[in-house]
Amino acid sequence: METKEKMMTGEESLRIITEMLNRTRINFRQGSFHLLFWGWLIIICSLVQFLLARFTGVPHPYYVWFLVIPGVFVSMIYGFLNGRKAMVHTYADSVWMWTWMAYLISMMMLFIVHSKSMDTISPYILLLTGFPTFVSGIILKFKPLLLGGICFWIFALVVNFGGPTIGPLGVPAAMILGYLIPGYMLKNKVDHDKI
Numbered sequence: 001m002e003t004k005e006k007m008m009t010g011e012e013s014l015r016i017i018t019e020m021l022n023r024t025r026i027n028f029r030q031g032s033f034h035l036l037f038w039g040w041l042i043i044i045c046s047l048v049q050f051l052l053a054r055f056t057g058v059p060h061p062y063y064v065w066f067l068v069i070p071g072v073f074v075s076m077i078y079g080f081l082n083g084r085k086a087m088v089h090t091y092a093d094s095v096w097m098w099t100w101m102a103y104l105i106s107m108m109m110l111f112i113v114h115s116k117s118m119d120t121i122s123p124y125i126l127l128l129t130g131f132p133t134f135v136s137g138i139i140l141k142f143k144p145l146l147l148g149g150i151c152f153w154i155f156a157l158v159v160n161f162g163g164p165t166i167g168p169l170g171v172p173a174a175m176i177l178g179y180l181i182p183g184y185m186l187k188n189k190v191d192h193d194k195i
């Protein structure tokens with residue numbers, strides 16, 4: 001008895017290859033949104049705190065950081081809505097999402113543990129932020145983001161040891177190098193379909 005083997009057409013082969021590639025990719029557009037959104041929000045909060053502390057008599061200039069709370073909700077809603085639209089959910093998507101969720105939980109714990117001395121929390125925030133940024137660079141295979149994570153670690157030291165003149169400006173500088181530059185580069189790649 002003769003067995004018939006079915007040969008794949010070129011179209012079927014291309015479809016299978018495309019599906020395999022899609023399983024290893026992550027939603028780059030969503031990643032660039034979060035980097036840019038958080039980069040700008042943190043820059044604004046840190047500069048407003050710096051200006052309030054330096055040039056006004058406001059007793060608790062760090063209260064400006066309460067703007068981060070609605071920012072978390074904006075970020076989560078954006079991620080949820082775009083996650084529902086995605087045709088394919090990859091393992092890389094899951095690792096990326098849970099890495100950042102672990103970061104969010106770690107940040108909440110940091111604010112609880114460090115709540116009595118909020119004026120000295122910046123180096124710890126930068127230290128923590130370096131980890132998911134660095135890991136995201138590895139997941140996305142995107143070197144600028146990996147270097148952005150390293151920048152956060154370097155600026156954690158700058159903020160810690162820089163004193164009152166240099167230290168407060170370390171957070172905005174870290175955000176520019178760690179989030180904004182990689183975020184705009186990633187957005188540019190997505191917009192020009194280079195990924």
